[in-house]
Every structure is written in structure tokens, then in C-alpha cells.
Amino acid sequence: MKLNLKVKEIMLKKFPIIDKDDTLYHAIKLMKKYGIDRVVAVENGKLVGIATKKDIMERLGTLRTRTVTTSRLYVSSVMTINPIALGFDENVNTVIKLMVDKDISSVPIVDDAREPIGLVTKVEVASLCNKVDVKVSEIMSWNPVYVKPTDRVLHARQLLIQNSVTTLPVVEDDMVIGLVTIDDIADALVMFHDMVPEKHRKERIMNLLVADIMRIRFPRFHTDTPLSEVAKELSMRRLKGAPVLSRENMLAGIITLTDIVNFLAKQAK
Incomplete structure (x- = not known):
């Protein structure tokens, strides 16, 4: 293509x-x-x-x-x-x-x-993925890294860096209850640095949890969702990624702008 x-x-x-x-x-x-x-x-x-x-x-x-x-x-x-x-x-x-x-x-x-x-x-590129007959399950990342709401923000940051990912589902009792992206952690760290006095930062940064910064309103897709629908939603929200659920509404994987760009690159060959 x-x-x-x-x-x-x-x-x-x-x-x-x-x-x-x-x-x-x-x-x-x-x-x-x-x-x-x-x-x-x-x-x-x-x-x-x-x-x-x-x-x-x-x-x-x-x-x-x-x-x-x-x-x-x-x-x-x-x-x-x-x-x-x-x-x-x-x-x-x-x-x-x-x-x-x-x-x-x-x-x-x-x-x-x-x-x-x-x-x-990648948002502008992903928005071009509007005429493909592909299900999200064909290109998504299965069994993604995730965090719990009680994890520290610094732990989530480290996971993003170490795994070279942009988005982390937040899981509690086997259910996806939130989403944390690079943007969310960057915004939280900016606010933390500008609001917390220097003498308190070392201690208080350890108390900053995923639950404090995670998104609770975000799109959820299923494995049979058309890729064109996913691309449109992520592009419209300028969102880096979103969780993909199984038929039982359990976390199956994650779909990101990077996955979509990689798919378009393969199609262009």
C-alpha cells in the first residue's frame, strides 16, 4: 500500500x-x-x-x-x-x-x-491508516508491560525507558483501570519540580504513585476492532496508545502509534 x-x-x-x-x-x-x-x-x-x-x-x-x-x-x-x-x-x-x-x-x-x-x-502518519481491512489483533503488541496503581511513578518511568515503550496499561484485579503514557509522567514530573520545595523532593517523589497521575478516561479496543477505527481514535486524541481487551475484557495487548507506523512501513515495501 x-x-x-x-x-x-x-x-x-x-x-x-x-x-x-x-x-x-x-x-x-x-x-x-x-x-x-x-x-x-x-x-x-x-x-x-x-x-x-x-x-x-x-x-x-x-x-x-x-x-x-x-x-x-x-x-x-x-x-x-x-x-x-x-x-x-x-x-x-x-x-x-x-x-x-x-x-x-x-x-x-x-x-x-x-x-x-x-x-x-506519528499522529499524522497513523491518521492515513483509514482504508485497510485489518483487525487490531494482527499488528498489536501482545502481553504488554503494565503497572499497578500502587506502583511509584519513578517505577513506571523506568519501565517506559527500559522497554522502549510509550504507554503502560494500569491493571488491578486483572482489570484495566487506567493508562499512563510518557506524556503523563513528563507532566507529573514538571508539576512536581515546580510545586515541591527542593528540600522535600527526595522524600516526596517516593510517594508519587501511578494512581495519582493515571488517565481514567481512555479508549479501550477489542482484538477484533478494525485497525482503521483504532488509528482514527488515537489520532483524534493525539494519544500514543491504548489497551486491547480480550472477549472476557481482560488485558490482551496494547496498540500504539508505533505499531501503526510499522505496519504502514511494511505495506509500503
């Missing part, structure tokens, strides 16, 4: 752009304003980096950063430097191949002067 589309047809034209020397606090405010989990960083108007909530989650969970707030950290200290970028006339299949081959979740789109003019994330 080759996608005969140009990047300019699917790219975000309104997205957050920030100077690399601006604060992480301002970057987070821009993410919230645009409803997106990343900012494109520039220097003198030219693309130099990209900073995501995954970067924030990884940085703020370390011992070294427990003494600082987001107003004392800079975008340049968390961003990926010189990200791969494309022109707006490139084919969408090129973006998909890059995401899979380079294990990246977005591609900035630049003009000839390397000034950012667009952004394509």
Missing part, C-alpha cells in the same frame, strides 16, 4: 517553535498551547533541535535534576541536536521509512534555508 502523498499534504503547519536558549518552562507552556508533545528548536530562525516530552521525562527523573525547576533548565539541555529534516515535496513514504529506520517519532519539515515550515509526527 504505497501512499501517493506529499509531505505538505499531511504536515502540521501550526506547531510550537522556540529558541534553543529559551527555558524548558516556556517550552512546556508552548506544548500545552498547541496540544502537542514537542517543540521545534531554532537558532537565528534555523532548525537546530527538537525537544519532546520523552526528553523531559528522561531528564527530570534523574537525581541530578531534582534540585532544579523547569525555569532553570534550557531547551538546549534536553533537545535532540540537528534532527533529520525533509523538504515539503518529499513523499510521505520517505517519512514513514525514516521513522522506522531511525527510530524517531517526528520529522521537521524545512525550507531551503533550513527554517522550519512544518512538522510530521
